[in-house]
Amino acid sequence: MTALPPPKACDFHGLPALALSAPDGACAIITLHGANLVSWIPAGGAERLFLSEKAVFDGQRALRGGVPVIFPQFGGEGPLRHGFARGLPWEVVGARSGEDYATATLLLNDSAATRALWPHAFSAEMTVLLSGNRLDMELEVANSDNRPFSFTAALHTYLRVKEVENVSLTGLQNQRYLDQTRKGQQETDRREALVVDDEVDRIYLGVTNPVLLSQPGGIAVAMQQEGFEDVVVWNPWEEKCAALPDMPKDGFRRMLCVESAAAAKPVALEPGDTWFGRQTLVAL
C-alpha cells in the first residue's frame, strides 16, 4: 500500500499552519497561532466555518472566526479575557493521514509569559480529526504543577451560516441557561427552536443532548460534546458587531457561535491529572 501524504505545513495569511486532507476529500486548516481551526470542508461539501474578512493575522491577537481555543479562562476582562491560549503559538506534535481520516495534535505548555498571567504549570493539547462529514476537536489539559488548579475553557466554534435570521437551533429546549445579555440571569429555554433575531449570549448549562443547527436548503450541522458541560450560543447582532474592529458591519448575519464550554463551573485538576473536552460536528 502506498503511504498517504501526511498533513502539510502551509501559510495562512502569513501565519504558519497545517493543511489536513483526508483521502475522502474532507479538508481543514489549523493555524499554529492559537491552534485555531480556521477552515473545515467536509467531504463533498463546502466551507462550514466562519472567518471574518477583517480578522487580524498579526500573530498576537485572537482570530475572529474559526475555532479559537479558550483556556484557562472563559470570559472575564483584562489580559486573561477568554484566556491566553487563543493568542499564543502552539507546536505541532503529531500529524498523520489514514485511509479515511486526517488528524493533527498541537501542544501548548506553560511559559514565563503564561505564568505571568496565570501562575500554573500545565500542558494543553488540541487534537483535530476529520473524516467524511465528521470533525472531532478535543482539548486535553494536564496539570504539570505540584499544586491543584482550576480553569474554564471552550472551543469557540464560529459556524458559517447563509443568513442567521433563517437559522434554527434545536436540542436546547427546557435547558437552563445564563443570559449574559442580562448580567448572567438564569432562565429556562422553553422554545422548541432558538431563532436568532437579536443579540444572543447564553451559557446553556449541563447540555448532554446533541444540538442541531439547520438552515433552509437542507444545510445542517449537528453538534455533540463530551467532557464540556455547557454550550454557549453567541451572536453579537448589529450594534455589538459594529463595535468589533475585526468584524465587517454585516458579519453577524453570516455566523453563529455554538461553543462547547466548561464555563459556568470551573474544572479542578489535581497535580498529575488530566481533563479532556471534545466537540464533534457532523455536516448534514
Ligand code: BG6
Ligand atoms: C462569547 C462570549 O463566547 O465570546 C461573549 O459568550 C463574547 O460574551 C464573545 O462577546 C466574543 O468574545 P471576544 O473576546 O472574542 O470578542
